[in-house]
Amino acid sequence: MPDTRPKRTRTFEDVLAQLERRIADDGLTAGDRLPAERQLAEELGVSRSSVREAMRVLETLGVVTSQVGRGPDAGAVLISRPDHTLTDLLRLHLGLASLEPREVIDTRLMIERWAAARAASAAADTSALAVALAGMDAARSAEEFVEHDTAFHCAIADASGNRLIAAFMRSLRDSMRRHAVEAVEQLGDTTVLRAGHVRILAAIRAADPEEAARAVADHLADAYPSLF
Amino acid sequence: MPDTRPKRTRTFEDVLAQLERRIADDGLTAGDRLPAERQLAEELGVSRSSVREAMRVLETLGVVTSQVGRGPDAGAVLISRPDHTLTDLLRLHLGLASLEPREVIDTRLMIERWAAARAASAAADTSALAVALAGMDAARSAEEFVEHDTAFHCAIADASGNRLIAAFMRSLRDSMRRHAVEAVEQLGDTTVLRAGHVRILAAIRAADPEEAARAVADHLADAYPSLF
DNA sequence: CGTTCCTCTATGGTCTGACCATACTGTGGT
DNA sequence: ACCACAGTATGGTCAGACCATAGAGGAACG
Known part of the structure; x- marks a missing residue:
């Protein structure tokens, strides 16, 4: 038996x-x-x-x-939409205090470094990145800025060509949306963020994976100064 | 409107x-x-x-x-068990052919490199790694070997201290269990895998993040030669 | 022949009320 | 103090009903 x-x-x-x-x-x-x-x-x-x-x-x-x-x-x-599942998963477990924001941010940094490097290696299409960048320049509120910022970072994940990574990225952003808006409001000036985006985009277009990863890391350090 | x-x-x-x-x-x-x-x-x-x-x-x-x-x-x-959710999510979407095994393997490589480097930086407890290593040496079948191998790699993720990463790692392993057993059977000889594990463990104990990441990448290349 | 309008129907969404197996609670007897 | 047994609250399942929705299909009309 x-x-x-x-x-x-x-x-x-x-x-x-x-x-x-x-x-x-x-x-x-x-x-x-x-x-x-x-x-x-x-x-x-x-x-x-x-x-x-x-x-x-x-x-x-x-x-x-x-x-x-x-x-x-x-x-x-x-259908095939793992995005909402992951978003709900993260949001609920954050609410249960069984996950620390720090863990989520670290995960996002890991993913985004990888995705940016991969996108740079793959000579990916960067038009979505440019569109999001323009959207941020035209934004007139923190919420609006964060919306296009999210689009920018998700576009990096999409450009990596890995749908699992992309879904995860989207979920991480969605579950941390509130934190992102607060962070932008605290920051006030978004020019430093814009510079970071431009640098990331340039690195991907230049097909320089290591610079792309560094640019992402530096950019996130700018965006979440309290966590670094 | x-x-x-x-x-x-x-x-x-x-x-x-x-x-x-x-x-x-x-x-x-x-x-x-x-x-x-x-x-x-x-x-x-x-x-x-x-x-x-x-x-x-x-x-x-x-x-x-x-x-x-x-x-x-x-x-x-x-409770707080994201593991099963992620496992089900990956298994079902793999079954729906909306995710390629390649995407899952890449994700795993990304996670494990990060986790090994983090574990090395954090001077994490490596006793669980040693136990899993001994278990692999004593294994007398591919299934048994994979079981302890999974424990070893999950222990790396645990040692990183990030529970989200650890849960994801566990789910990735679980959803790819069948592939892992096949890969080990095809490989036949596991001494090269053992050498990889020893190298990873040594790097973590030596608090050398970059060597730990390299060791993980080389090890996965050994384990999945057909994908590299 | 084509178009418009109305009825029919299959669908998911919800509710009610019932019954079952399970596993603890409490009581009463020893 | 212990043990046996009835009581009870729990989730799990089922049957049957009704509703709103939205396409299908035909009827009436131009």
Whole structure:
């Protein structure tokens, strides 16, 4: 008897496993539709409540989205959006005080250094970076500035070509949005931040990975002086 | 009219918001209990189904765990386990083909270089690393080897002192477990891997961050030759 | 033939009420 | 002091109902 653990399996977990298996077996990808809740319940021999709880899990994990109504777009459609999941994850665990802001900032620094270096090596498209830069120059409030600043830094992650890194970057920014606005307001003058952005962009365009990483590190030190 | 979207809010999302607010306001942390489902339903004026769906989301995000029965340990208890969430997230999105293994490996390399360097700088406790090393020497199968190998690499992340990084590392390893076993089996001889581990451990003990990062990078190149 | 309008229907979202297994609580007997 | 047993609060599940939504499909009309 190798398995002495009773390890009760709840019904919705079984539904979850069946759905995951079905996705793998049928080779379903983003855009494909899952059967309707009532139909799934009947097929699997469970109640609709259990199916719904499984759907809620998949939705939380950014794997499906649900639309009411009728037609090709209605029902549970497979998507691929890990962003919201990570954002919720970080926000909640920050709220639970089980993660320190310092840990999040350090993680962001790690990611952004890597992404900038990678973008520089890959001769990535930098047009999104330029657009965000212009947006920051036109910003007339801290919130507006932070919005374009976020776009700039997420564009760096996008330019790295790694979607997992990019999703993580977006989530880190989103979960720290409040801190970012406060930091910008405390700073008052944003010219030093602009200089940092220009330097990062130049390094990526010059295909200089090490300079890009250094520029990012220096820029974050400017943005969060209290943490360095 | 900047916001024409009615953006319907489902009941369980409202419950989620209320719960998050309550956690923040009451300063609840891991170990504290949430009210019972029936009580929450009555307090918030919603059905128990909606409360349960919200609970399922929180459970998926690694914020609560539910125990049946009665007593101090029963009911919904706040926890702090982002590990399973991240693991599920990666596994499902890999299954959906919305993430390439290459992206996951790259992410792991980024994390582990950072963690090793940080551990070296922080003069971290390396006893867990030594234990895992001994475990690998005693391993008599690829699975067993990978198990201790995972422990070794997670110990590096733990030693960095950043719990977010550590959780991410653990999830990356878990979601790539199958690949790791295959890689070890293909490699056959594990002496080169052992040498890499010894070098990493030595660098961390010598408080040499740059050598630690280099050692990790070289080691991963040895472990996944097909990807470099 | 095309267009407009209305009805039908499948969908997710919500609620109610019930029953079950579980695991502690408390009581009563020894 | 101990033990056995009924009580009870908990999450887990189910069945069935109703609602709002939004496309599908046909009917009426030009």
